[in-house]
Amino acid sequence: xxxxxxxxxxxxxxxxxxxxxxxxxxSCFTEHISDRLQQxxxxxxxxxxxxxxxxxxxxxxxDSYMEGREYDKDDLxxxxxxxxxxxxxxxxxxxxxxxxxxxINESQxxxxxxxxxxxxxxxxxxxxxxxxxxxxxxxxxxxxxxPSQWFEKRLLSxxxxxxxxxxxIGKLNAINPAAKVLFTISPVRHIRDGVVExxxxxxxxxxxxxxxxxxxxxxxxFPAYEVLIDILRDYRFYDIDFVHPNFLATSYVxxxxxxxxxxxxxxxxMEQVNEIATAHRHRPRFPQTxxxxxxxxxxxxxxxxxxxxxxxxxxxxxxNYFLNL
Numbered sequence: 001x002x003x004x005x006x007x008x009x010x011x012x013x014x015x016x017x018x019x020x021x022x023x024x025x026x027s028c029f030t031e032h033i034s035d036r037l038q039q040x041x042x043x044x045x046x047x048x049x050x051x052x053x054x055x056x057x058x059x060x061x062x063d064s065y066m067e068g069r070e071y072d073k074d075d076l077x078x079x080x081x082x083x084x085x086x087x088x089x090x091x092x093x094x095x096x097x098x099x100x101x102x103x104i105n106e107s108q109x110x111x112x113x114x115x116x117x118x119x120x121x122x123x124x125x126x127x128x129x130x131x132x133x134x135x136x137x138x139x140x141x142x143x144x145x146x147p148s149q150w151f152e153k154r155l156l157s158x159x160x161x162x163x164x165x166x167x168x169i170g171k172l173n174a175i176n177p178a179a180k181v182l183f184t185i186s187p188v189r190h191i192r193d194g195v196v197e198x199x200x201x202x203x204x205x206x207x208x209x210x211x212x213x214x215x216x217x218x219x220x221x222f223p224a225y226e227v228l229i230d231i232l233r234d235y236r237f238y239d240i241d242f243v244h245p246n247f248l249a250t251s252y253v254x255x256x257x258x259x260x261x262x263x264x265x266x267x268x269x270m271e272q273v274n275e276i277a278t279a280h281r282h283r284p285r286f287p288q289t290x291x292x293x294x295x296x297x298x299x300x301x302x303x304x305x306x307x308x309x310x311x312x313x314x315x316x317x318x319x320n321y322f323l324n325l
Contacts, residue, residue: 015263020119027126029186048111050089053126057141059164065111086140126186128201161208183209187228
């Protein structure tokens with residue numbers, strides 16, 4: 001008996017491998033995917049600007065990496081006893097302006113190096129609503145809990161989204177012709193906008209992304225949104241707020257992502273890495289026992305063997321733990 005719809009997700013023609021460098025950016029759902037990729041020791045740079053929801057901020061952040069943009073104190077503003085950037089998430093804010101700039105520019109430099117070598121740029125778009133500062137017209141990525149009267153809120157048109165992202169992809173082609181782009185739409189509902197308004201927003205993102213997929217051969221789409229909304233489509237797959245997918249849902253999406261987007265040759269290595277990661281998280285009650293010493297020795301040997309077979313994998317922290325270094 002079939003109790004749900006089936007969604008056939010075409011596998012990528014050139015799936016992600018352990019040799020690929022990955023740059024992920026976008027909404028909080030980006031972090032679910034990047035956390036899983038990092039857990040399995042893929043080469044990942046994740047959200048260099050912090051969480052970004054709207055396509056203009058995503059496009060501007062990617063442009064900034066390609067331009068090698070760095071920030072100075074004039075780019076910051078002071079609010080709620082913190083120095084903040086309108087282009088960055090609050091995790092870059094600080095009580096000291098120099099400390100905030102150091103965090104921002106260090107991340108910018110890392111992203112600038114990554115985007116030149118990335119095989120995949122994975123982008124999750126969350127909302128087509130864009131906020132602008134009323135006094136300057138500047139589009140902002142994060143409002144940093146500033147007074148609402150500072151902002152004007154607009155629902156971006158499909159053409160505006162397309163223009164921004166098409167321009168960014170063109171720049172990416174110029175500096176890194178081998179890079180491919182994988183878009184997803186976040187299944188997280190932006191209920192503060194309203195249920196109807198959220199659906200309008202998601203619809204514009206979906207249409208824009210599919211037009212990009214038709215326009216660029218190297219642009220692809222993974223249907224995370226459809227997996228949640230059309231396949232799981234039950235509130236038991238959401239957190240208590242009925243908005244954010246829960247662990248079960250994100251695990252299911254990860255399974256679908258792995259099957260469609262990661263090369264099958266990587267699966268065995270992923271299992272081995274996961275075994276080492278699980279052992280690394282283990283905390284014994286009696287570490288002085290021979291059984292635990294043998295456990296540590298065995299996993300040290302496994303980690304060394306994986307690193308020998310796959311020199312690109314970084315298991316140094318796990319190996320040092322098993323060797324008691």
